Amino acid sequence: MNEKNLYLLSVLVLVSTVSYLLRALPFLLFGTGKKPAPVIGYIGRVLTPAVIAMLTVYCFAGYVKSGCLGTSLHGLAEMVAAAVTVALHLWRRNPLLSIACGTAVYMLLVR
Numbered sequence: 001m002n003e004k005n006l007y008l009l010s011v012l013v014l015v016s017t018v019s020y021l022l023r024a025l026p027f028l029l030f031g032t033g034k035k036p037a038p039v040i041g042y043i044g045r046v047l048t049p050a051v052i053a054m055l056t057v058y059c060f061a062g063y064v065k066s067g068c069l070g071t072s073l074h075g076l077a078e079m080v081a082a083a084v085t086v087a088l089h090l091w092r093r094n095p096l097l098s099i100a101c102g103t104a105v106y107m108l109l110v111r
């Protein structure tokens with residue numbers, strides 16, 4: 001095994017180990033029947049919507065900053081796909097369905 005392959009293998013093992021330990025950490029900390037602190041429950045409830053909101057703002061911030069919003073059809077596919085995603089989620093309350101359909105609409109519109 002040459003030096004480059006050994007380096008890549010060591011990086012792969014390190015990344016895999018860290019990923020496994022990070023995923024196992026909550027079970028190691030709270031798996032013994034102890035009730036987690038209230039702040040952990042709060043973070044569990046609000047973190048996912050906060051991350052999705054942050055990603056949404058990040059995705060659409062470029063259109064607002066560049067002044068493209070409303071001046072042409074630039075960004076129309078993104079806006080339509082986002083509207084479909086929101087409408088489906090409000091109607092069915094199924095994140096998987098909402099995201100999958102919104103992604104499909106976007107892919108069809110940009111083709």
